[in-house]
Amino acid sequence: MLARLEALYLNILRVVILVLATILLVGAIGAIVVAGPMLLSSFQGETNAGRLVRADDLASFERGQSGSGESASSDQPTAETLERAQQADSRLRSAARNIAAYVRAKQGFAPVEPAIVGYLEDNAYSLPSALFDRYCDSLLALTKDLSARPATAPVVDVDQLTAWHLQRFQAAAEQASAQDAAKAAEATQRRITAVLAATAAATLFGLFLLMVFVFVLVKIERNLRFESTNAVASKLKASLEAG
Incomplete structure (x- = not known):
């Protein structure tokens, strides 16, 4: 029963991390989309x-x-x-x-x-x-x-x-x-906005990478627990058969 609860918890945690990582990635892309045009439009020539x-x-x-x-x-x-x-x-x-x-x-x-x-x-x-x-x-x-x-x-x-x-x-x-x-x-205001958007994009992308790392750790933990549970079950079954 406890093993099933742990497996359910790890599955839910994986889903939550995956959703958060997706949101962070979308936010990072959105910030880059905002920062790019803002930065480019800030460089304008002099009035003719x-x-x-x-x-x-x-x-x-x-x-x-x-x-x-x-x-x-x-x-x-x-x-x-x-x-x-x-x-x-x-x-x-x-x-x-x-x-x-x-x-x-x-x-x-x-x-x-x-x-x-x-x-x-x-x-x-x-x-x-x-x-x-x-x-x-x-x-x-x-x-x-x-x-x-x-x-x-x-x-x-x-x-x-x-x-x-x-x-x-x-x-x-x-x-x-x-x-x-x-x-x-x-142009100065646009550059400030572009820098803030780029900073937000970098921060969100860094958090996205962190979520991916945590997701991998959770998956490894889940697999190790699954293998450990199978090993214990196999030993218990062998002991019962031997007895």
């Missing part, structure tokens, strides 16, 4: 600030501005200004030529083109490096539109135009910076 630039064309400027016809001075350029203008980006030089040609046609005097190049270059390098090419391309297109304006169109204040254009890119840079900061905070 160039795509955030809005209304950088001449028509948009005219809708919100009124030209006064003022322009840059016509002082003679220094040697340093000339050298800097020669080394500037070709798009900035082309934009400066367009501006100078427009002012010459509208106001009858030629502004200092190298000085315009230096001013535009200062604007370009005041922006994040990711916006440099986008700014130069946009500025060149803007000045081409300026050069193509009909002779009867109102005079555009090129100082206001370039300042307005720069503000569009500065606003985009600030917006991109804010979005990157929000992404960084979110």
Whole structure:
């Protein structure tokens, strides 16, 4: 009777351990499934600030501005200004030529083109490096539109135009910076969640291995008891037959 109760107890214990091990394994897999995507999604690139630039064309400027016809001075350029203008980006030089040609046609005097190049270059390098090419391309297109304006169109204040254009890119840079900061905070939270999930997965898997080890020990114990009981029964039967 006692042997049967022990066998029943060991069988129940085996089932309980098997169920617990299964639950732990499923939990470990679930934690890994959560940790993986969380960790991968935490690595995101920077916001493309160039795509955030809005209304950088001449028509948009005219809708919100009124030209006064003022322009840059016509002082003679220094040697340093000339050298800097020669080394500037070709798009900035082309934009400066367009501006100078427009002012010459509208106001009858030629502004200092190298000085315009230096001013535009200062604007370009005041922006994040990711916006440099986008700014130069946009500025060149803007000045081409300026050069193509009909002779009867109102005079555009090129100082206001370039300042307005720069503000569009500065606003985009600030917006991109804010979005990157929000992404960084979110990525940090995702990494923390991923680490916690990975820790839980490792813990659950360790407990699963422990349950498997206990399950094997219980099975060995059960087999040993079964063999021992059979051996005792065989000896008892042999003794009875001998008697």
